[in-house]
Amino acid sequence: MxxxxxxxxxxxxxxxxxxxxxxxxxxxxxxxxxxxxxxxxxxxxxxxxxxxxxxxxxxxxxxxxxxxxxRSIAPLELREAFLVRAELEGLATQVATEKMTPADVAALEEAEVAFAALTAELRRQAAQGERDEAMFGRWMQGNYAFHEVIYRVAAMPYVERVAKAARRTFIGDRVWSARAELDGLYARNELQHRAILGAVAAGSASAAGQLAREHVLASGRLIEAVLDLARDPS
Missing domain, CATH: 1.10.10.10 (Winged helix-like DNA-binding domain superfamily/Winged helix DNA-binding domain)
Structure with a gap:
């Protein structure tokens, strides 16, 4: 081709x-x-x-x-995907922290600020009962952009490829009714990004890696809960 x-x-x-x-x-x-x-x-x-x-x-x-x-994704497949992501993103973040230049930290901070703005807008829309798949897509891309800086600096193409293949959560249409839970997911993701940024800026590779790992696992647990609620709203 x-x-x-x-x-x-x-x-x-x-x-x-x-x-x-x-x-x-x-x-x-x-x-x-x-x-x-x-x-x-x-x-x-x-x-x-x-x-x-x-x-x-x-x-x-x-x-x-x-x-x-x-495709749809089965609950066990979803859980496995988050476990894989947690380990690989934690590893990539730890390695990247040891390589970060001031310019790289600035790029990560810029991505975090952009993600925070998207998170605020998505939470506002959710509170108003608005359903905007395009905005949700932009929010996800903002989330990915933060991690893209880390992957670029880590320069671990195999780890990056496998982690990205495992980050497909397929939450889509099944969770739009779970407003409170989604709001918690949005807010928590943004706070966790800030914590990761702080550890990276401080040069604490071990802490940054652990925060990234916990960030992915927390997102996985919350999405599982949201999907359970969507399947059984009672």
């Missing part, structure tokens, strides 16, 4: 990933190549490659005679 087609596939996969995780494309949806080709104004070649990349991340599955379907 040429560089241009590969870049198009990356772009398409990134858009679809955001929409799937945010719930804009719910589990069970069949993704049709002809419709995606028309939507993104490309041939089917980059679309097929984008779908393969989503399948490698566990977001979709290829079903014989049915096409490509957006």
């Amino acid at each position: 040429s560089t241009e087609l590969s870049t198009k596939a990356d772009d398409i996969a990134a858009v679809l990933e955001d929409e799937i995780v945010a719930g804009a494309i719910p589990p069970g949806t069949v993704l049709r190549q002809e419709q995606l080709s028309e939507r993104f104004a490309v041939s089917r070649t980059p679309v097929r490659e984008a779908l393969r990349r989503l399948a490698a991340l566990g977001l979709v599955s290829f079903e014989p005679n049915r096409g490509v379907r957006v």
